[in-house]
Amino acid sequence: DAKTTQPNSMESNEEEPVHLPCNHSTISGTDYIHWYRQLPSQGPEYVIHGLTSNVNNRMASLAIAEDRKSSTLILHRATLRDAAVYYCIRPGGGADGLTFGKGTHLIIQP
């Protein structure tokens, strides 16, 4: 079972950084960590993925713990458009058929 654990919800203020945690204590050495987000009434959207070292792209940064049992998605300056459900995912289906949990509902206050 490809399990990750995330808080059900988090709240942050606009223009402040947001740190979304994820625990994946049973992850194997070759499993990537993937993050997707889902805005209301839309399909999920890819955010970032990584294996061991920290990763950055135009949307976010991903900080992976040295033991790989946890990771943190960092939104450097949240906007109202970042309000969404954020999913931290390990591989679980066939050939990258990712298994989603319930995710973290991120609320951004103006």
Add this chain to the structure above:
Amino acid sequence: DTGVSQNPRHKITKRGQNVTFRCDPISEHNRLYWYRQTLGQGPEFLTYFQNEAQLEKSRLLSDRFSAERPKGSFSTLEIQRTEQGDSAMYLCASSLGTGYSPLHFGNGTRLTVT
């Protein structure tokens, strides 16, 4: 890149009827995935195709569910003899399928079974 397209966006049907949903992936993507999402839950993986070959279908929810991708382009998901419990959002995603390539999702078909 016109994105993944799903039709219809909404479908209301009566219990016992058959329904079919269509997914048009991004044109150069050779992998196509189907997911189901119920209220308050994350998407649940159902099946996937590599070109026209269905490589994983053990997660299809019952034998009433079937999917096809006849020419390796668009795909259809059919639910026979619908039940109220089939009411959900059905999502399609596609990916390049080389190395790790992200999944690109459509906006889904919302099915309501009355």
